[in-house]
Amino acid sequence: MSATSAALQTLRRQLVQSQSHSPCRTVVSTGLPSLDALLPHAGLPSGSLIEWISDGPGHRASSIAFRCAIGFLHRPGAFVVVDGCGCFNPAAVCNTEIPLSRLLVVRPQGDRTGGYCCSADSGSRDSQLQHRHRTEMLWALEQLGRCSGVQIAVAWVDQLSSTAQRRLQLAVETSGVTVFLIRPAAALHQTSWADLRFHVQLAHATKSVFSVGDRSRFAVRLIRSKNAVQHNGCAWLGCHHETGNVLEVSELARATGTEGAAC
Amino acid sequence: MCLRFLNWPVQQAQRELPADRRSHVAVHTVQSSQTPDSSARRHKAPVSADQRLVRELFSSVKGGPTVVAVSKDAWCAGVRPGMPLAEARSMSTRPIQGTRRQPQSPDPEIQFLEWQPNDDRRVLQEAAEHTRRFAPVVGLDMMPVPDSLHLDITGCGSLFGGESSLAEQVINCLAGRNFNCQVAISDSVATAWAFAHTEGHVLQHKVVRQRGRGHRVRGRHAELSEWNLPIVIIPPGQAESWLQPLVIDVARIPIADTLVLRQLGVVTIRQLLELPEDDLPSRLSKAAIRRLRQLRGIEDEIIEAIPEADPVQASWVSEFPVSDRRGICQVIEHLTEDIVAQLKRRHLGTVRLTCQLNQEGGNRIELTADVIRPLQSASELFAVLSLRLESLPIHQAVMAISMQSAVVPLPTAHQKDLFNANLHIDPAEELTAVVNRLSNRLGKEAVLTIHPVDNPVPEYAVELRPLMTSQPDCSTHTDRQLADLVTPDGMQSFDIGTAERPLRLLSTAECIGDADTNPLTDGFVRNGQNCRVVDFTGPERIETQWWHESAVHRDYYRVRTSEQATYWIYRDTVQGAWFLHGIFD
Numbered sequence: 003m004s005a006t007s008a009a010l011q012t013l014r015r016q017l018v019q020s021q022s023h024s025p026c027r028t029v030v031s032t033g034l035p036s037l038d039a040l041l042p043h044a045g046l047p048s049g050s051l052i053e054w055i056s057d058g059p060g061h062r063a064s065s066i067a068f069r070c071a072i073g074f075l076h077r078p079g080a081f082v083v084v085d086g087c088g089c090f091n092p093a094a095v096c097n098t099e100i101p102l103s104r105l106l107v108v109r110p111q112g113d114r115t116g117g118y119c120c121s122a123d124s125g126s127r128d129s130q131l132q133h134r135h136r137t138e139m140l141w142a143l144e145q146l147g148r149c150s151g152v153q154i155a156v157a158w159v160d161q162l163s164s165t166a167q168r169r170l171q172l173a174v175e176t177s178g179v180t181v182f183l184i185r186p187a188a189a190l191h192q193t194s195w196a197d198l199r200f201h202v203q204l205a206h207a208t209k210s211v212f213s214v215g216d217r218s219r220f221a222v223r224l225i226r227s228k229n230a231v232q233h234n235g236c237a238w239l240g241c242h243h244e245t246g247n248v249l250e251v252s253e254l255a256r257a258t259g260t261e262g263a264a265c
Numbered sequence: 266m267c268l269r270f271l272n273w274p275v276q277q278a279q280r281e282l283p284a285d286r287r288s289h290v291a292v293h294t295v296q297s298s299q300t301p302d303s304s305a306r307r308h309k310a311p312v313s314a315d316q317r318l319v320r321e322l323f324s325s326v327k328g329g330p331t332v333v334a335v336s337k338d339a340w341c342a343g344v345r346p347g348m349p350l351a352e353a354r355s356m357s358t359r360p361i362q363g364t365r366r367q368p369q370s371p372d373p374e375i376q377f378l379e380w381q382p383n384d385d386r387r388v389l390q391e392a393a394e395h396t397r398r399f400a401p402v403v404g405l406d407m408m409p410v411p412d413s414l415h416l417d418i419t420g421c422g423s424l425f426g427g428e429s430s431l432a433e434q435v436i437n438c439l440a441g442r443n444f445n446c447q448v449a450i451s452d453s454v455a456t457a458w459a460f461a462h463t464e465g466h467v468l469q470h471k472v473v474r475q476r477g478r479g480h481r482v483r484g485r486h487a488e489l490s491e492w493n494l495p496i497v498i499i500p501p502g503q504a505e506s507w508l509q510p511l512v513i514d515v516a517r518i519p520i521a522d523t524l525v526l527r528q529l530g531v532v533t534i535r536q537l538l539e540l541p542e543d544d545l546p547s548r549l550s551k552a553a554i555r556r557l558r559q560l561r562g563i564e565d566e567i568i569e570a571i572p573e574a575d576p577v578q579a580s581w582v583s584e585f586p587v588s589d590r591r592g593i594c595q596v597i598e599h600l601t602e603d604i605v606a607q608l609k610r611r612h613l614g615t616v617r618l619t620c621q622l623n624q625e626g627g628n629r630i631e632l633t634a635d636v637i638r639p640l641q642s643a644s645e646l647f648a649v650l651s652l653r654l655e656s657l658p659i660h661q662a663v664m665a666i667s668m669q670s671a672v673v674p675l676p677t678a679h680q681k682d683l684f685n686a687n688l689h690i691d692p693a694e695e696l697t698a699v700v701n702r703l704s705n706r707l708g709k710e711a712v713l714t715i716h717p718v719d720n721p722v723p724e725y726a727v728e729l730r731p732l733m734t735s736q737p738d739c740s741t742h743t744d745r746q747l748a749d750l751v752t753p754d755g756m757q758s759f760d761i762g763t764a765e766r767p768l769r770l771l772s773t774a775e776c777i778g779d780a781d782t783n784p785l786t787d788g789f790v791r792n793g794q795n796c797r798v799v800d801f802t803g804p805e806r807i808e809t810q811w812w813h814e815s816a817v818h819r820d821y822y823r824v825r826t827s828e829q830a831t832y833w834i835y836r837d838t839v840q841g842a843w844f845l846h847g848i849f850d
Contacts (some may be wrong), residue, residue, distance in 0.1 A: 056850070058828025064850040065766045078692045080750040091770035091847065092715045093726040102715045103749040106696075107729060108703060109711050139708060145702055151695030151751055184850075204829040246765030246849065 027178070030073040036237040036250050037070070040224045041198070047072060048077075049178040050197035055225075057187045062220055062241055062248075063202040064158070067182045069248035071154050072099045074180060079153025082106045082146050086139035087158060097245045108146070110138040139219045140166050147173035147181050156182040164193055171195040190225075199226035205238075219251050266416040267449045267457035268396065268435065270389065273412035277385050278378045290336040290376040293350045294319060318409040322347065322520065333380045342375060350377065375486065393443055393571045399425070399435050401613050402673060403636065404568035406458070408489050408517060413461060415454055415568045417673075432496045447495040454566040455559040456504040459515035459534075462496045471498060499602060508560070509535040516560055522553035534560070570672075577611070577670040578727060579603035586625055586662030593622070593663055598647050600668040605643040608670065614639025617671040618646055624661040635709070636701045637733050637743055638694075639673045645698065652706040685837055692751035693744075700747075704733040714746055721807050723770060723846065744771040764805060765823075767833045767847030777834065780841030791845065796826040804836075823849070 029045035031038055038044045046052060056063030075081055080102045083090050088109055139157070146155045147170050153243060162183070174181050183196070190201065201223045223236040240251040271275055279287040308460060317335055330350040343356045386405070393403045400416035420429060425431035432448040439446050449460035490814050498789050499507050511534045513526055525548060531537055538561065558564035579600045587593050597620060606613055616639055620632040634649040704712050712730040720726055732746060777789035788797040803822035810816070819835040826832065833847035 058830055059769070059850055060828075060832055060848045062831070062850065068768070076753050078751050080373040080696055084749060087769075088772060089769040090847075091723070091766060091768055092729070093717075093723065094766040094770075096717075097563070097765060100715060102727070105715050106732070106750055107715065108707075109713065110707050110805075111711075115482075142707060142711075145699055149695050149699040151691075151692040151697070153746055153751075176711060183480060226582045241849075242765075 013104050032070040053196040053199045054184045055201045061204045074154040080106045084108045084157035110142050111135045121167040150177050152179045154180045158184045167195040197228045266418045267461035268414040271460040275336045279694035288338040291339045291344050292334045292380045293330050293332045402570045449497040451504045453497040518553040518556045522549045528794045577607045582665040588662035601647045602643045613672040615642045615670040618667045622663045623665040649705045693747040709733045768850045769848040774844035774846045777845045778843035798824045801823045
């Protein structure tokens with residue numbers, strides 16, 4: 003083959019590639035082998051929408067999501083936290099491998115509404131104002147989802163219409179940004195466009211399990227996986243009592259403290 | 266680039282005198298009882314700063330008029346800056362009274378002219394207009410008694426055949442208008458100012474030392490003439506080493522701090538830079554520390570641009586007012602395109618577009634769109650402006666719209682690949698675009714970067730600062746922040762402590778019990794639900810020193826409730842009350 007025809011072939015191939023809009027997806031390990039084992043490609047796909055559903059505030063779904071986000075930070079792009087509630091505490095991530103210099107916080111409103119809020123007074127707010135703030139937050143999230151300068155975005159979202167979720171999913175599919183949505187248990191009964199959906203449940207630990215030096219533990223179930231065979235079972239994770247780091251729980255430890263886990 | 270107008274008060278005075286009477290000139294302050302002219306009243310603040318500096322410099326003669334600056338010939342005649350005017354006059358053979366504008370003597374030996382700092386300032390600004398074609402941003406020196414202009418010539422050198430050629434052309438251009446200048450080019454405003462205000466032979470000493478003993482040393486006279494050239498160009502990255510032998514006066518630190526440093530035996534910049542940074546706040550003023558940080562390149566210094574005589578602006582007026590938002594958007598789009606066309610002609614970018622909408626009832630709505638890095642794209646600027654427009658209530662029809670742009674030099678552009686648009690994507694550039702949109706729609710306070718603070722109180726352990734500052738500029742600081750945000754190699758870790766902190770921290774701690782209750786044993790109520798504590802760890806005591814204004818004395822506990830949620834609660838050890846502060850989510 004002559005050099006000219008080789009060059010032409012290369013150009014033709016590049017032209018075809020440039021016409022296909024979807025960026026090639028890569029898989030990023032969660033850093034937790036038992037969780038990776040649940041996933042169709044043994045990791046979280048980039049350019050996807052991933053939901054983390056928690057039974058309630060204080061059940062460590064956010065900690066697990068942040069733990070799984072670390073793998074994305076080895077690639078260029080910012081780590082954005084959309085904090086509609088205004089309660090995100092950046093000092094909490096200092097013990098993880100997430101550097102503060104990579105973190106960008108977006109607070110659509112200085113006011114404490116709009117997100118999956120942990121404040122006590124959120125329910126008493128004017129619903130119209132809440133709706134406006136929620137709209138602003140979703141707009142911000144969609145903008146971030148379209149930006150290839152962002153590597154991963156994390157947001158706490160309580161209510162999300164199917165249309166808004168679909169828009170977001172299409173946005174991240176095009177740009178290659180990964181979006182983690184941390185949602186309350188009510189979201190379990192809603193339809194979802196998410197590529198992956200996890201349910202985080204806290205195991206009912208005994209007194210001895212929770213004592214100093216040990217870990218609290220939770221079960222993470224994959225309840226939806228788009229376009230892939232779903233793996234059964236759940237990953238058992240623990241949270242270090244002192245540092246708060248999310249770790250895997252050994253088989254032996256799991257056997258002693260799993261009375262209430264619905265798995 | 267720092268462009269220094271040599272012996273400026275005297276040079277300015279000489280410019281207004283006939284050529285044969287320019288040699289012997291001394292400029293003096295006016296007595297405080299004498300009424301300043303109207304221009305002085307208009308610019309009261311800078312004049313007072315100028316006068317203050319002169320009083321500080323010549324503290325021995327606070328009472329009466331003092332000589333501020335003298336020409337070379339007047340110096341040779343024995344007149345010195347800081348000398349009382351009466352004494353200086355006595356040294357002149359034929360002293361003559363008068364103002365700069367109306368010298369009364371037809372043939373004076375020494376011309377004693379009144380110092381008019383406002384006029385000096387105004388003429389400097391006029392001179393800046395002549396330098397605009399060399400640099401997009403020209404600013405006046407912000408020191409009291411300014412004698413310099415700052416030019417941002419980043420990326421401009423190649424347009425004039427190199428930086429030396431550019432400097433030469435600037436000097437020639439001003440020499441043609443009777444200005445006598447010298448130029449220093451360096452990495453930062455602070456270092457350029459320092460080199461522009463240093464005589465050449467001081468810099469020469471450094472080179473002679475570097476050459477070593479074996480090098481042939483020429484006569485002192487020849488060396489001085491060789492080194493007292495009007496152009497000094499410091500190679501990139503070498504400014505700090507060249508600064509070392511200079512005296513501390515060129516660091517622009519306040520006089521009071523200079524005196525303190527001299528008392529401590531700190532005379533040169535080298536000694537100043539060697540001082541431990543932690544000790545400086547106890548010895549020097551904040552202004553001095555800021556100047557020092559600017560000199561070291563830790564802190565950026567913005568050139569405050571002198572407003573252009575011919576600004577980049579566009580306007581639209583109609584006798585048929587536009588009432589619908591779509592029509593207004595269309596007009597704004599056309600005006601943005603007009604502005605961008607002007608920017609392209611001048612090879613400039615913009616960081617701020619200000620748009621004024623004049624309504625039928627005489628109301629005016631001002632719309633400002635800021636961008637984090639200079640732009641020259643009509644579509645992006647219009648997108649940002651329309652985001653701002655969306656949030657504006659427009660109840661009346663609009664009759665006229667005017668738009669003005671703040672101009673800055675453009676950053677270096679990168680060419681993109683034809684076949685793979687992603688190949689040359691710069692994540693920082695992409696992030697810039699989204700930050701522009703978010704900051705303009707949600708407000709600057711909505712997009713925040715995180716900076717750790719040495720404070721034990723949990724709510725103050727980190728500081729959230731807007732990425733887009735209120736003074737948008739093309740400073741390297743913002744670029745660095747953006748680069749850090751997107752670069753894996755730029756990952757910095759901060760050690761705030763090893764103890765776990767909750768991921769959700771309530772902005773205001775919720776009171777869950779008074780001094781008579783104990784939530785650890787009795788439980789507490791949150792959102793109308795009883796939370797029974799099944800386990801807890803603690804206390805972790807967090808307190809500040811007693812002399813702090815809002816002292817904190819807290820015992821924190823991590824509690825797990827019967828609902829399996831983990832909370833962070835504390836007892837105020839002074840009041841005894843209990844509060845819920847965070848959630849380990």
